[in-house]
Amino acid sequence: MKLERKAYAKINLGLDVTGVREDGYHIVKMIMQNVDLYDTLTFEDNDSGDIILTASTDKIETDERNLICKVAGQLKDKYNVKKGVTMHLVKRIPVAAGMAGGSTDGAAAYLALNELWGLNLSKKELCELAVSLGADIPYCIIGGTALAEGIGEELTTISDMTDCYLVIAKPAIDVSTGWVYKELDSREVITHPDIDGIKAAIEAGNLKKMCSLIGNVLEDVTASKYKEVGQIEEILRNEGAVGAFMTGSGPTVFGVFDKKEAAEAGYKAVVESKLAPEAFLSAPINPGKED
Template sequence: MEISLNAYGKINLGLDVVRKREDGYHEVKMIMQTVQLYDRLTFCDTKEGSIVIESNSDVLPATEDNIIYKACELVRSTYGITRGVKVSLDKRIPVAAGMAGGSTDAAAAFVAMNKLFDLGLTEGELMKLGVRIGADVPYCIMQGTALSEGIGEILTGIAPMPDCYIAIAKPPVSVSTKWVYQNLKASELERHPDIDGMVAALERGDLRGVTDRMENVLETVTIPEYPEIEQIKNIMIDKGAMNALMSGSGPTVFGVFEDKDMAQEAVCCLTDMKLVQQACVVMPYNRER
């Protein structure tokens, strides 16, 4: 049996860190949005009791350290599966970019394993498994527009982002999420995004109300280290973006546009200036339920 899935990336329309908990984790409040940029994964069950990963990316391990491997092995060990699985990954989402590229691949692995071995698990059950691999994995299983709280595992579906065009631009640097959070001084943050106001704007279908509230407190760590992020944001706004923001822990920047041609022009400009390693224009993605 063979199953092929699209594993969609995400952006953070707003990202706030409420506090650092005693257990070392950071409590967040953020709005996640799936976008139409995806990795393509194909899963096949095999008689051999091993997990084999093939990828077009030379920067991702094809070993037990790979998050896809970890997700497949967690399902196998939890449900006593002895058959193996072969995974082919066509990587399109930027790596180490703040777009949940690894988490969404793991999410696809949970969904595929459920189907391959006819486990009959609900989405909620898959999400509970997913959080054992990473805080973003449950959201990547859920997809769409969501309010994310706790360490990212408390998810509430909210009204979808209105149609628009999103320019995605990743500069030629990679950022460690762990490093960003280690260097964030949560207790010293002077500003906090208006997440509740953004939720209300989404309920109204008010795109301007969303973009006016776009803010990410992790920029206070990442931008001083990588000032090109701020440069990309400013160029997107100069080219007509309603607003631009770093996604997650970065370094990917996204700009929200009402006009597709303006979004494409921004991407072309950034590419010509050699400020980006990967860039494209996508739309929000919300699957039917």
């Protein structure tokens, strides 16, 4: 049996950090949104019992350090699965980009292996297993538009984001999430985004209101070190973006456009600036509603 799955990237439509737990995990309140940019994974069971992963790029670890392999190992051990699995990853989502590229691949592995190995676990059960491997994985299993709280695992699905056009751009830099949070902890955060207001604007279908409220407490940290973040945002706004923001801990920036022509112009301007070798024209998506 062979399965193929798309693993969709995410952006943050608002990200706030409200505290730190005793175990060091940060308490967050944020809105997550899938975008039409995805990795492709294939899964085929094998009789050897081995967990085998290959990838389209040598930049990806394909041993037990990879989250996909960790998911397979966890499920195999917990449910005493005798068969193995041979997996291949075609990577398109930028690495170390604040877009949950690793987490969404792990989520795809949970969903595919649940089917491949006949485990018959609910999405809720998969999410409960997943949080031990990564706080973003439960969201990636559920997908769509969601409010995430706790360490990111407490999810409330909300109305789909209004149709629009997105330009996503990752500068040629990698940002350590650990460094960003450590730096944040050393600063006093004065301004917190209105996550409830963003949620209300999404549910009202008010794109401009949503963009007027979006904020990310991690952006000041990353953008203060990497000027490319602000430069790309400025380019996108100059080309007519309703708003331009950093996602996650960065350095990836996304611009929200209400007109296709403006989005195409924004994409072209970013490419021509050479500030972001990885740039994409995209859109919000709810994978659960795919035909």
